Amino acid sequence: MKYLLFTCFIISSSVGFAQVPSGPASSGADKSELKYTLNQSGSHFFKVTFLNQAWLRLNQSNPGTTVVSTPKDNTFDIGLRRTRIQLFGQLNDRVFMYFQFGMNNFNYQNGFPAFNTAGTPSNRKVQAFFHDAVGEYLVFKNKDYLKIGAGLTVVNGLSRFSQPSVTTIMTMDVPVFAQATVDQTDEFSRKLSLYARGQVGRVDYRFAISDPFPIQTNGAAPPALSPYSTFALKGHTKQFQGLLLYQFFDKESHQSPGYMTGTYLGKKKIFNLEGGFITQKNAMWHREGTTDTTYSNLNLWSVATFLDMPLNKAKGTAISAYAGYFNMNYGPNYLRYNGIMNPATGSSVALPGVSGIQGNAFPMFGTGKVMYAQVGYLLKQDLFGAGNGTLMPYAQAQLGSYERLTKTAGVWNLGVNYLIRGHNSKLSLDYQNRPVYQAEGTKLAPTGRRGQLVLQYQVFI
Template sequence: MKKVLAILGLVSNTLAFAQQSTDSPTAESTPKPAPAAEKNELKYNLNESGSHFFKATFLNQTWLRFNQSNPGTTVVGDPKENTFDIGLRRTRIQMFGQINDHVVLYLQFGMNNFNFQNGFPSFNTAGTPSNRKIQAFFHDAVGEYLVWKNKDYLKIGAGLTIVNGLSRFSQPSVSSILSMDVPVFAQATVDQTDEFSRKLSVYARGQVGPIDYRFAVSDPFPAQTSGSVPPALGPNANFALKGHHKQFQGLLLYQFFDKESNQTPGYMTGTYLGKKKIFNLEAGFISQKNALWHTGETATDTVYQNLNLWSVAAFLDMPVNRATGSAISAYLGYFNLDYGKNYLRYNGIMNPATGTTQAIGGLGGTQGNAFPMFGTGSVIYSQVGYLLGQNVLGNAGALMPYAQAQIGNYDRVNGSMGVYNVGLNWLIKGHNSKLTLDYQNRPYYQALPSGQLDAQGRRGQVVLQYQVFI
């Protein structure tokens, strides 16, 4: 019993001393472990160094939009001078990774332009049920092989891919764009002979010194599989519904300062928000034999024409003041576009309208917010943005105002066609959480007896976009 009491007393004295030592202001306390750094990506390393990995990204862009309608616009049968709609411009899942020293796998799944009228039977569907739940699809599915380990000299890939010619905006990284939306005219065959600008291709790309290059041979889709009724053969060129030829394309960039990332197949960053010093000159092309057709001297004569598109451009994206975080981003490009005789196509991004009572020269999709976006002729496109210093909003993020202009001179349109946007990005957490307010001003047209389009006035739209990206 005495031994037990002695042991208890010893323990009690030890605990008391320990408590006294802990409470003493001169006692050393055990340092708390530093909090773990917050992760900004979903990445699984396949080796210890992390050079082999697989990662996933998620993107969602939600639009709230007010639009002044083109004349004659109807929405589900009702005339509408203006519209308000809510939609998902893009919802995407990317999965990609460096599987070993030589192999990259890249997949992207998602949907685009999902608003209230998704699946609406706008053409030739009398008595045919529609389905709003068929929008998501694979955008990319490509495998790529790096020929020399740790050297970007040559990468060979194949699959469904956006690796493209013509320009950097023909293969944009939509999560990092400067303006609210990309200049879609640069995705020259979008949803005509491709799948939302993706094509079944085999390609070679890489970087050698300051040169960044990509060349591809693509197997275009027939225009009949686009999901809409193709235009009938007529005096003005449209994509041919007979014959099948491969498409050839390429893009060369000369990089004066920092090199742009070459890891992900195809996609090119919109703005680096001052994190890199970039100045590039670029030139690109797309060519396809007998891609278009039209009638000749008589309605029974068929004339085939080649698709020939090329562009030259300059891209600037660099810090202005590293201490404050200010930066500038700018692009200026000239596009020479030969789609054949008098080719012209209207397009309205996530069009909020379903029909029109004022058809324009046999062209489709002229309602809502549409304008002549694609055509034989030329386009000058420019954009500029300025990232204001961090002292403007402090911890609340950063502001980046921008302006852009698309000035088209199309053979079938009288005079120049100018579409102008001004906007403001609130970069709450860089591109990961971004709120954009954008105003667009565009022309609307009527057809003259000659078939030429003549401007009649202008309309506008205001869009508030919220982007979440991880």
């Protein structure tokens, strides 16, 4: 770790103190970037970025929640949702390289319990890892028709929110359900993949063949074989995925592998239709009767529309909106709870066929259908005076109709961004309201609702 930080320091120092070329090559240089140009025109470059998202959170605990073995009805925690370093560049006319290193969901209970399942001490310092390590080749010079890449990458199918640019999201956090296999058979939504992507006319496409990780390597005890579908502990097959977008107005940036912008804050006029899929043979299994083990394919697909455009260019107002339908088939009765940077460590109650129900968790992934939508409005620039930023309020909704639930699970968020300096420095205040459940036979029935309030400060360069 110390060698990586030393390398980043040397690179950033070199960038910061590098002499800017004179003449036309230096015109329009962005002084807010840590960027080192490799040729006179600046088309070949290497760049370093840093991101930190700090959370302050109040949460109403799910029933039975415990924190280090003590019952807690409410929690307050401080954490780092994401801390990342990106290193990437266009090395020549055809070759692009991208690396990302960092950590996620780091709060006071990181590394809990005191001893892991192997009986050895846990370690709160083991957290950061490479998210991405990918090289990409441009087949047709100066044309985005076809790029071929390989490595550990976020290039995914299903939807734009399966590969989000987390520095530019409009809502305080992304709809994580769209990262459908996150930390099950991937590494925080990244996969070892061979992919092809490009833009031909108004069509933007990406297709990938991925080599999933075994579920046994995700750091959690694998669930027991039961009537409820889970990721299979035996067998290994490749995963196939793709995403197609039709762009009616401006084309979206196609430089970095995979990552898709959350909102352009009125800088572009975007209206897209998209459709995506992920499929994998025999990825899931469950038990029928008392002895029969049955395998199922993983089949996920979605259709959606995305709008992000200025309303009044003189004032700087803009709108951003997304609406999508997701058909999620993980096999019979699959259901998985997830709580983002969960502030709790355990639960005194149990629900059949699910785990991790404590704290702020809710049924996020499951076999069934999901409707997701978000909308935001960017107020006029310099709302609080020149150089003092503006506001962007938003709302989002996730409606999950899963086989294991007796009623549709509705999760609602309302929030506002204070864009002090665009996405580079912003405060976000978000309130989320979610359902809680009890057992009703083999299914789960809602018994009430809980809320959480989060204040996030993002700094990015």
